[in-house]
Amino acid sequence: MSAPERIPPRSVTTAELLAKGELTVRGRIREASNAVLFCSVTYEGREASCVYKPVAGERPLWDFPDGTLAQREVAAYEVSEATGWGLVPPTVLRDGPHGEGMCQLWIEAAPGSELLALVDAEEPGEGWKAIAFAEVGEGKTALLVHADDERLRRLAVLDAVINNADRKGGHLLPADEGRLYGIDHGVTFNAENKLRTLLWGWAGDPLTPEAVDVLQGLREALSDGAGLAGKLAELITDVELDATRARVDALLADGKHPEPSGEWPAIPWPPV
Numbered sequence: 001m002s003a004p005e006r007i008p009p010r011s012v013t014t015a016e017l018l019a020k021g022e023l024t025v026r027g028r029i030r031e032a033s034n035a036v037l038f039c040s041v042t043y044e045g046r047e048a049s050c051v052y053k054p055v056a057g058e059r060p061l062w063d064f065p066d067g068t069l070a071q072r073e074v075a076a077y078e079v080s081e082a083t084g085w086g087l088v089p090p091t092v093l094r095d096g097p098h099g100e101g102m103c104q105l106w107i108e109a110a111p112g113s114e115l116l117a118l119v120d121a122e123e124p125g126e127g128w129k130a131i132a133f134a135e136v137g138e139g140k141t142a143l144l145v146h147a148d149d150e151r152l153r154r155l156a157v158l159d160a161v162i163n164n165a166d167r168k169g170g171h172l173l174p175a176d177e178g179r180l181y182g183i184d185h186g187v188t189f190n191a192e193n194k195l196r197t198l199l200w201g202w203a204g205d206p207l208t209p210e211a212v213d214v215l216q217g218l219r220e221a222l223s224d225g226a227g228l229a230g231k232l233a234e235l236i237t238d239v240e241l242d243a244t245r246a247r248v249d250a251l252l253a254d255g256k257h258p259e260p261s262g263e264w265p266a267i268p269w270p271p272v
Contacts (some may be wrong), residue, residue: 069186076185129201
């Protein structure tokens with residue numbers, strides 16, 4: 001008799017690990033305004049580090065409904081995945097030690113990738129884009145700049161779609177193999193224009209052909225009955241979903257990166 005065929009062990013996906021794994025709290029990230037817990041998660045022999053943000057630990061905001069930030073984080077991930085750019089770490093909504101919350105794969109930032117800088121100049125140097133002048137003490141100012149980096153440019157497009165009200169420098173994580181991730185997407189998808197970001201370097205510039213293709217794909221994915229629309233309908237309100245569609249349409253109609261509206265502070269505080 002021949003030996004029975006050996007079936008290789010099933011590979012656990014990152015989504016399964018985050019959604020079904022056992023969460024163990026290892027510590028708390030104190031600098032965050034809401035409860036942010038550093039955890040390990042294990043499932044069927046696989047283990048990873050992650051961030052767990054319970055809804056119960058969210059600080060109420062005047063312009064966002066209470067208890068909705070975790071869902072917005074997951075919605076930002078779903079839109080990122082639909083772009084094909086993979087700019088947001090894997091993120092799920094699940095139950096945890098402190099109730100329902102979002103769980104996101106921990107990304108270890110890779111050293112040596114400078115994305116922001118302050119320069120003593122009137123204009124940015126080659127490879128940099130101007131953001132704004134900043135006070136640096138004793139009545140002096142310096143020019144705040146960000147890298148002219150295609151990864152940041154993609155993130156600027158994503159932020160315009162999800163209406164990110166808090167794109168700070170500390171929310172940019174360069175990772176191994178040239179990857180770049182954006183994190184902290186709790187204040188997104190508001191129906192009113194609240195775009196606040198450090199990535200204004202391309203404001204008013206034409207969108208790249210790649211960005212136009214991605215936005216056209218998003219328009220289709222957000223249409224009634226399409227997959228992304230169904231996922232977002234479970235995470236944000238109908239009004240917010242319609243506003244997301246409208247932002248995609250407006251970007252395609254204008255063909256340019258958005259500019260500050262003047263109705264809302266354009267740069268988050270603190271910027272980093």
